[in-house]
Amino acid sequence: MRKMMLALLVGLLALFARPFLDICNKIGVFKDLAEIEPGNCHLIKGIEYGSEDISILPGGLALISSGLKYPMLPKLAPDQPGQIFLVDLNKPTLRAEELRISRGFDVESFNPHGLSTYVEEDGTILVFVVNHPNYDSTVELFKFEEEHHSLTHLKTIRHNLLNNVNDIIAMSSHSFYATNDHYYSNHYLKILEFFLGLSLSNVVYYSPFEVKVVATGYGFLNGIDISVDGKYIFLAETAGRRIQVMKINPNHILIQIKSLTVEMAPDNLEVDPKTGDIWTSGCWNAWKMLLYNPENPPGSEAIRIENILSKDPKVTQVYVNNGTVLQGTSVAAVYKDILLIGTIFHKALYCELGRS
Numbered sequence: 001m002r003k004m005m006l007a008l009l010v011g012l013l014a015l016f017a018r019p020f021l022d023i024c025n026k027i028g029v030f031k032d033l034a035e036i037e038p039g040n041c042h043l044i045k046g047i048e049y050g051s052e053d054i055s056i057l058p059g060g061l062a063l064i065s066s067g068l069k070y071p072m073l074p075k076l077a078p079d080q081p082g083q084i085f086l087v088d089l090n091k092p093t094l095r096a097e098e099l100r101i102s103r104g105f106d107v108e109s110f111n112p113h114g115l116s117t118y119v120e121e122d123g124t125i126l127v128f129v130v131n132h133p134n135y136d137s138t139v140e141l142f143k144f145e146e147e148h149h150s151l152t153h154l155k156t157i158r159h160n161l162l163n164n165v166n167d168i169i170a171m172s173s174h175s176f177y178a179t180n181d182h183y184y185s186n187h188y189l190k191i192l193e194f195f196l197g198l199s200l201s202n203v204v205y206y207s208p209f210e211v212k213v214v215a216t217g218y219g220f221l222n223g224i225d226i227s228v229d230g231k232y233i234f235l236a237e238t239a240g241r242r243i244q245v246m247k248i249n250p251n252h253i254l255i256q257i258k259s260l261t262v263e264m265a266p267d268n269l270e271v272d273p274k275t276g277d278i279w280t281s282g283c284w285n286a287w288k289m290l291l292y293n294p295e296n297p298p299g300s301e302a303i304r305i306e307n308i309l310s311k312d313p314k315v316t317q318v319y320v321n322n323g324t325v326l327q328g329t330s331v332a333a334v335y336k337d338i339l340l341i342g343t344i345f346h347k348a349l350y351c352e353l354g355r356s
Contacts (some may be wrong), residue, residue, distance in 0.1 A: 033301065033317075035321055035322060037351070038339060038354075043347050043349055044094045044095065044348040045093070045094070045095040046095050046096035047066060047348040048077075049066060049080060049345060050076075050342075051064045051343055051347070051348035052068045053065045053115050053330070054268075056089070056340075060089040060336075061087070061146070062335070063115060063127060063144070064084065065083075065084055065114070066082060067112065068082065068112060068113055069111050070344065071187060073328075073344060074292040074328070074345045075345060081107050081108050083099075083110075084115070085099065087340075089335045096348070099144075100150040100151070101153060102152045105140075112131055113129075113130035113132060114129075115127060116128045116168045116169050118170035126144070126173055127141070127144050128140070128170045128176055129142065137162055137163055139157040139168060140156055141155045142154060161204045162180070162204055164182040165204075166179045166181040166222050167179050167222060168224065169224045171226075174208055175207035176206055177233060178224070179201070179203055180221065181220050182200070182201065183201065194220060194239065199218055199239075199240075200217070201219060202215060202218070203216070212252070214252055215235075215253075215254040218240065221236070223235070223270075224236070225271045225278070227276065227309075230248075232248065232257075233248060235269075236267060238266060241263070241265055241266070242260060242266075243266060243308065244256055244259055245258035245259070245309065260313055264282045264284055264303060268280065268332075270334075277305060278305040281301060281303070281319075281330055281331050281332040281341060282329060284299050284320070285299050286298065288323070289344070297323030298327050299320070299321055299322045299327070300319065300325075300328065301321075301329060302320075303315055303332075319339070326343060328343050328344045328346055329342065330343055
């Protein structure tokens, strides 16, 4: 009987040991990195409670979502509504200015996540923002009024397929692709989905004429962006630690043509419009976000991926910090020689590339 019990115990340990180690690897329990700073780096004044996603307009104005409240992650200002900040990257010192939002929009429940901008032929700038009012999922469409430093709310988009939206890429003034980071909407089922490693995450194409799932079967899809030539969609598969390259079909279905493994859990993706390089960022020791302690904070990491469509893409670690400067990074984007790095719940940083 004792031998049977021992064999049963060994079998159970073998059954659960590998999933446990997989989870530990996903959240960086055993990872340790040396710090890297690519040049003179400075905190952006005016941002204290997150800079989760960044979209840079052609003239050097950056729009930044801030104040995300996401389940199981730290909330340094839980009672403060979310904000969209404007940063002019052409100025010698970067300072964030909150954009005013037009009357009629519920700013008190504003909980912005990913965002994307679209410039129409007449110069009108539209801003698509993923919003989680009361932990729901909507997409808010705004018009950016540059002269008045404000956002005019145009419409709220809801759909049952847009149930766990994380990030978004605008394809036109009325259509977009969006990632759902979970399949289930129930909070407890979401937790099980992640920790059991279920690959149920998907991408949805939305337009006023059709809404459909165009790719599925991934583990916690996160950031999304489009190639410079408009032929490919790039996806950050956070749980799988991969960048997925998807070809856009005429019917909007996405076909995977390549998968690149990276030594990190990628969050948002930003494509450099000049070089086509992909920039991404993430928290290399995410377990410290789940068990947040300001005395032992989570770290930050940003990487650049060059020539992802080639046979030999180049992945370069550009920025690493242990949390003393920047905690829990989520996005990296470049404009000329300036690298912006944002976080889920903390501050934002800019680095002057090549200057030290």
